[in-house]
Every structure is written in structure tokens, then in C-alpha cells.
Amino acid sequence: MKIDVLTIFPEMFETVTKASVFGKAVEKNIFSVTIHNIREYAANKHKQVDDYPYGGGHGMVMSPQPLFDALISIVPQKMSDKTHVIFFSPRGKIFNQEMAVNFASSEHMILVCGHYEGIDQRVIDRFVDHEISIGDFIVTGGELPAMVFMDSVCRLLPGVLGNPSSAIDESFSRGLLEYPQYTRPQTYEGLEVPEVLLSGNHKLIQRFRTIESLKATLDRRPDLIESAILTPEEKFYLEDIKKNSV
Numbered sequence: 001m002k003i004d005v006l007t008i009f010p011e012m013f014e015t016v017t018k019a020s021v022f023g024k025a026v027e028k029n030i031f032s033v034t035i036h037n038i039r040e041y042a043a044n045k046h047k048q049v050d051d052y053p054y055g056g057g058h059g060m061v062m063s064p065q066p067l068f069d070a071l072i073s074i075v076p077q078k079m080s081d082k083t084h085v086i087f088f089s090p091r092g093k094i095f096n097q098e099m100a101v102n103f104a105s106s107e108h109m110i111l112v113c114g115h116y117e118g119i120d121q122r123v124i125d126r127f128v129d130h131e132i133s134i135g136d137f138i139v140t141g142g143e144l145p146a147m148v149f150m151d152s153v154c155r156l157l158p159g160v161l162g163n164p165s166s167a168i169d170e171s172f173s174r175g176l177l178e179y180p181q182y183t184r185p186q187t188y189e190g191l192e193v194p195e196v197l198l199s200g201n202h203k204l205i206q207r208f209r210t211i212e213s214l215k216a217t218l219d220r221r222p223d224l225i226e227s228a229i230l231t232p233e234e235k236f237y238l239e240d241i242k243k244n245s246v
Contacts, residue, residue, distance in 0.1 A: 001106060001109070002032050002109075004034050005036065005113065006070050007035065007037070007141075008049060009143055010035045010036070010037045017035075022151060025160045038066050041073070042066045048063075059116050059117035061116060061117050064119075067112070071085065071112075071123070074110055075110060083108040083110070084130060085109075085112065085129045087123075087131050088133070088145035089131045092130070092132040093132060099132075111149065112128065115140070175227060176216075176228055177213060177216040178213060179208075180216075210234060218241060225238070
């Protein structure tokens, strides 16, 4: 997979692309990340990339010229349906795990990081395939959403995680929140690890984890329960949880 990032703050990506699992995956050429400074494409002598909005209003808007030229230089014409131009915006579709899985099959992603009051709509109309939001809140620019997006998608690529099953058995992978996790020591500050996890009985452990996953989802994200595809066994456990919580 190839990733191109358009930003006016390229330094923000230096640590992310070199550290932890993400950095090791880049070193192993599982995917590549190229950062493009939008200011370098500005045609004016002051490298200004924003201007006042037509029609009035607060703030500034990112100008079309630098973004047009940057995008044309990266992908003069889209050669593959697996190339996606993504703009991060509060108006976008809320990002979720299902979308991450779908984007993980892409060959090429171009991530556009906006600032100020947004970018000129003509850039979106001409180039953007997907407008994405990482949640119902506002951040200063598109850089942090782009980093979250890259991490979420790229960790699903083969070879990125040391244990491939780690990307499967976790929150949202099946539409439910993950069960609680414990590690050594068995007792800490008077708090005990649940005995079932020490039993060695894999069937009972799986039952415990399934029930705890359902409990957490019902308590914290009941909206997920409505759309989750549950097995008959999970439906039975869920009904029992609801009865006992009344």
C-alpha cells in the first residue's frame, strides 16, 4: 500500500511514521508513507495557502490552486479503482472499523488534511472520493484524524502486527466491545483476577469473555447491540444479562 499525505504541517507526521509498530512496518516496506507540504505548491511568493471566504464569514479557507497542483502531481489520473482520495472533515461520514477493513484493501490512499474553515469546495468536487470524520467533535486540523485513520487501517495489513489474530479479537471487530483483559500478578492491591481465567478451561473462558463483551457493549454502546450480528448463544446470553439487570 502507498500513502500520500497532503498537509501544511509535515513535521507533525515525523514521529508517527517512525515510531512503534507503524514505524517498523514502514521499515519492512509493508506500506510507504510520503508527506507533501502543501505550501510548496503555492504559486504566490509568500507561499500563502488560504484566503477569505466568498460570501463573508469568519476565518479563512484553503485555496484551490495549491491543492489542485499537489493532487495533480501525485496522481495525474487515477489508474486504479483502489486509489482513494480522502479528506478529513466534520461533515464527513463517521469512521468505523468496517470502513478501516475496507480501506485496508486499497493500493493507494491520498489523505488531504484541511485547516482553517476548510478547503475550497472545488477541490472536493474534482478530486475527493471520501469525506471522513473521526467523531462528532472538532479538532484544529486534519492531521490528527489522518494519523488515527492511518493507524487504524495499516494495522490490519498482513505483517504489521506480530500476532495476526490481534486485529480480529478486539473491540468493534464483530460489532461488540472487547472483554476486559488481565495479566500478572494474580493479586494486586487486593484486587483479584477472575478465577475462570486461571482455570485452563477454554470453553468456560470463552463463555466468560463473551458475556463480559456483551455486558460492556450493552452498558456503554447499546447502539452497537442493535446492529451486531449475534450467534444464537450470544443472543441467549444477552437476554439473560437483560433479565438480571432489571
